[in-house]
Amino acid sequence: MKSSYRAIQVGHDKRLELVERPVPKPGAGEVLIAVEACGICGADASDIDRADPALVPPRVPGHEVVGRIIALGANTPSSWAVGTRVGVGRLGGHCNECNECRRGHFNLCRNQPVVGSSCDGGYAEMMIARATGLVSIPEELSSVEAAPILCAGIATFNALKKSGAEAGDTVAILGIGGLGHMALQYARKMGFRVVAIGRGDDIRADALALGAHRYIDTRQETAAEILKEMGGAKAIVTTIGNAAAVAEIMPALQPGGQIVILGVGKDPLQVSMGYLVGAERGVMGSMTGTPFENEKALDFSVLTGVRPRIEIMPLERAEEALEKMKSGAAKFRIVLTIGERTHADQ
Ligand SMILES: [Zn+2]
Numbered sequence: 001m002k003s004s005y006r007a008i009q010v011g012h013d014k015r016l017e018l019v020e021r022p023v024p025k026p027g028a029g030e031v032l033i034a035v036e037a038c039g040i041c042g043a044d045a046s047d048i049d050r051a052d053p054a055l056v057p058p059r060v061p062g063h064e065v066v067g068r069i070i071a072l073g074a075n076t077p078s079s080w081a082v083g084t085r086v087g088v089g090r091l092g093g094h095c096n097e098c099n100e101c102r103r104g105h106f107n108l109c110r111n112q113p114v115v116g117s118s119c120d121g122g123y124a125e126m127m128i129a130r131a132t133g134l135v136s137i138p139e140e141l142s143s144v145e146a147a148p149i150l151c152a153g154i155a156t157f158n159a160l161k162k163s164g165a166e167a168g169d170t171v172a173i174l175g176i177g178g179l180g181h182m183a184l185q186y187a188r189k190m191g192f193r194v195v196a197i198g199r200g201d202d203i204r205a206d207a208l209a210l211g212a213h214r215y216i217d218t219r220q221e222t223a224a225e226i227l228k229e230m231g232g233a234k235a236i237v238t239t240i241g242n243a244a245a246v247a248e249i250m251p252a253l254q255p256g257g258q259i260v261i262l263g264v265g266k267d268p269l270q271v272s273m274g275y276l277v278g279a280e281r282g283v284m285g286s287m288t289g290t291p292f293e294n295e296k297a298l299d300f301s302v303l304t305g306v307r308p309r310i311e312i313m314p315l316e317r318a319e320e321a322l323e324k325m326k327s328g329a330a331k332f333r334i335v336l337t338i339g340e341r342t343h344a345d346q
């Protein structure tokens, strides 16, 4: 094995810098992964902004990681072997000790690293990961295809499953970007009447091609009014951080309907309590998913032909890729490729 590897880390000025680092040894319960692909998520931008400048070594972003295990620490389960292709999403592996873990709510574990934020992520040739956070990758998916499913995919797949909507129900997706473009595909394949809500007319054709039965351009139309004319939505999944825009769509919820929040914003969400009580409407947040649930999202993607729409860029161009994602110009996910093996996989 090499003695050093290349990584993209957050520099003091919050710019990304390419560095060489010594190859680490995996500790107990950990594995070392040779990264092949890493998706660029919206959360990466805030991870970089919030990265602690005093941290040594600086943080490596990225939490849609696919690679191969190249070394095992002590006490790792026999299901993970050197050479196995694995993924790591936003959650870096649960502790199996806290109350949330004892309840089986592994995604809510209180002692879980957040990949790319509280531990190093996948903008690198190598990465250490807890074995409890590993996701097995089906052969049918290339590494670049699988990577975005590990955050954008699982987040929307689980949100739709938790929403209470059933086949035939109307489900609206607010925000058609990295997450939204996966949500549209999953919602269509789950048997919903799918309404995509976005800004501008330039993504109408893409939204319809991805599975929407109806596209609403909020620059020209009032989404809540149109949804109400359609009989209301049983569920609305929001991927945007703009609380005011989420509040605007709420009147479109059917009685008993649920709004599932995936976008993270700082502003409070304004909602009348009577509106919730009067017809038992609900507002819930959904927090990505466990590795087991991530495997279900991957399996569902293979079974139904759902794939992220990706642009591929090499690791060295991470900064440029990140800027493109932030500008909203990415369609719909940028995936960094790392190492020679990735090319053989495509
Ligand atoms: Zn993410």
Ligand SMILES: [Zn+2]
Pocket: 094, 095, 096, 097, 098, 099, 100, 101, 102, 109, 110, 111, 112
């Ligand atoms: Zn725990």
